[in-house]
Amino acid sequence: MWPVDPPSRKAVARCASAWIECWSGRRDDRRATFVDPNGARMSNPTKPQPAVQTAITPTREQHYAEWYQQVVRAADLAENSPVRGCMVIKPWGYQLWENMQRVLDRMFKDTGHKNAYFPLFIPLSFLEKEAEHVEGFAKECAVVTHHRLQAGTKPDGRPGLVPSGELDEPLVVRPTSETIIGASFAKWVQSYRDLPLLINQWANVVRWEMRTRLFLRTAEFLWQEGHTAHATEAEAREETMKMLDVYADFAENWMAMPVIKGRKTDGERFPGAVDTFSIEAMMQDRKALQAGTSHFLGQNFAKASEIKFLDQNGTLQHAWTTSWGVSTRLVGGLIMTHADDDGLMVPPRLAPTHVVILPITPKPETAAAVNEACEKLAKRLREIAYAGRTVEVEVDRRDLRGGDKMWQWVKKGAPLRVEIGPRDLEQNAVSVCRRDRGTKERTAMSADALVAGVVALLEEIQQGMLAKAKAHREANTRVIDEPAEFRAFFTPNKQESENSPTEIHGGFAMSRFAMDAKDEAKLKDDLGVTVRCIPIEGPDDPGPCILSGKPATRRVVFAKAY
């Protein structure tokens, strides 16, 4: 069924299934031409051609995990670094994060929070203060034990720099900052008049993960962590929900990524929290991505860090705290929500560049006029306000062949490409291509029309992306009441060999759950499915639990997860 050339031993063994190797997937093979006995050029007859050539291979359908990595690379978002599990975020990816930061930071300030910065290093004893918290993070901590390097002999007997100057107390590179911030809060809070204390930190954190994936799970990542202290439980709970709403608002209205807000089960709670809430999004492989969390910490950390205040009655009380965060994982979510087999597609409201102008200069004698028209259009567009900034325009005058240049921007996912060539000048027109339409689809319009309509166009793309993502989620969400159907829903059709990637299957199952942690653990062992969240919105719907048959009051979101 596949190519004539037998794949080599290595190719067969390679983690990606052999058939992907043999498929005409590799870009470099795509244009291979062969001469038939009559001398006519023809496509390589031994290689089946895909119906549509895609910029990214393999496609999502063929091998989702590999597709994801190829998109990250093709869109020039990030790459692996010499440091295990750590990534280099490249400009296009970092600009996305900067745009997320800018919008979120505004939202945090609008809800009364102020930024501050706390140490990267956390004394071991701090982390030990909250029992559940230590246990939750102990396995993945990077620990600093020395503060100096000295010329000496390394363990392997070679000369080199060896650590010296052992610290009295090891320092943990922050996996999260509850304890170190708690120490400050304890000093800052004396009276009920000091509350609420609403602080946010933009920082990097380190969690020594076993298995890493660019943006989705790396040893070091960038995030924002809000930490607040309140006088009453009600107020702290309100804060927790308020920030969850902020995240949901951001995800849907800026990232065009629909999310479900919900509470975590005990098994999925943040270590040390009383209640954890999250926003859960469905990726294109139908797995759930926890895209943001908001924790009601009760008085657990206040007790551990001694955050105490005198209330109106002169009684000394522990404060009620919250914490909440989103990370560069959002970039991963963005990719897996919107990218297609031609690469990334960035939602206009967060796009580093909204409009790419490509001058088409086939003849030197018309080049100057074309370039001038491009710059003029760019200048006009840059004066237009859009999504809290101005329309970002890049005139790409790099000396590259047209096709290459165009495909680079397709893969990066710039929302609009505008081509201006001599023929357009003659007709007083520009050619506009949308990233959410076919790569060959072009619309001619006057520069004036583009300037007048660019905001509406960008918004149409933004809304279209959200609608598409919502439709995908709805198409793969099922209300399930029968255990057999539930099992079938989460079981792949094909019998996969042990080490091959799993086919795309499942989705969100909305089923009743009686909240028994043992049943949940068993489900995870059995099917790899977990309760993603207990949705906040939605009515009670009593009936038998899908796992145990015991009476349950609510439906929850069951899914496989990242």
Next chain:
RNA sequence: CGGGCUGUAGCGCAGCUUGGUAGCGCGUUUGACUGGGGGUCAAAAGGUCGCAGGUUCAAAUCCUGUCAGCCCGACCA
């Protein structure tokens, strides 16, 4: 951390079974021709074969260790 696999030019790979001068495609550079679509032709540059040991007259190839990456688990944002 367990199981499987892979590290050879910027990227993708062949060569390894049977040890004997380092190969291919794309990309890059130069020149010409092209010119609204991942061009054409010609020439050129580019590699401590992941790293460290070992076996051998000789190692990309065999052995041991180690590091890194990927897939499947476990764990996790």
